[in-house]
Amino acid sequence: MPGRAILNRREALPGLSADAPVFAEPWQAEAFAMVVALHERGLFSWSEWAEALSAEVKQPGAAEDGHDYYAHWLAALEKLLAAKGVAPSRDVDQLAAAWQRAAHATPHGKPIALENDPLHGG
Incomplete structure (x- = not known):
């Protein structure tokens, strides 16, 4: 499985030791999984993905310590899609704006749902 092989190479990710968690936030794991799933479905090749991610990581302003690595991962995915x-x-x-509005409209402690977006037409 390509995704598992990538996860087993933790030392290849910027700023991570072999015993450090791979993902600092749940959304990072979800973005990772989306890329693996879309590749496995044939939407893009690994070389296309590597090219898209490389272009993002090389953007001016990228953090030298790699703490923004998954932000670049997500930006590359959005541009490739x-x-x-x-x-x-x-x-x-x-859709991102709708989720943001829904988050602001959701009472503390309640699950965020897109239906909570005040502009949601449903």
Whole structure:
């Protein structure tokens, strides 16, 4: 399994020792899993993915210590999905804004649901 092989190479990730957790936040694991699943479904090759991620990591302002690695991972995924016509940037931005509004509208301690977006039409 490619995803497991990548996870077993923790030392290859910026700033991580072999015994450090791979993901600092749950969203990082989810972004990782999405990339692996989309690759396994044939949406893009590993070389396409590596090229997209490399372009993001090389952007000016990237943290030298790699703490923003998964932010670059997510940005690369969003750009690759837009380039493939799967999820245009406009749609991703609108959905992200809806989740942000839903988060702000959700009472503390309650699960965030997209239906909590005050602009949700449902």
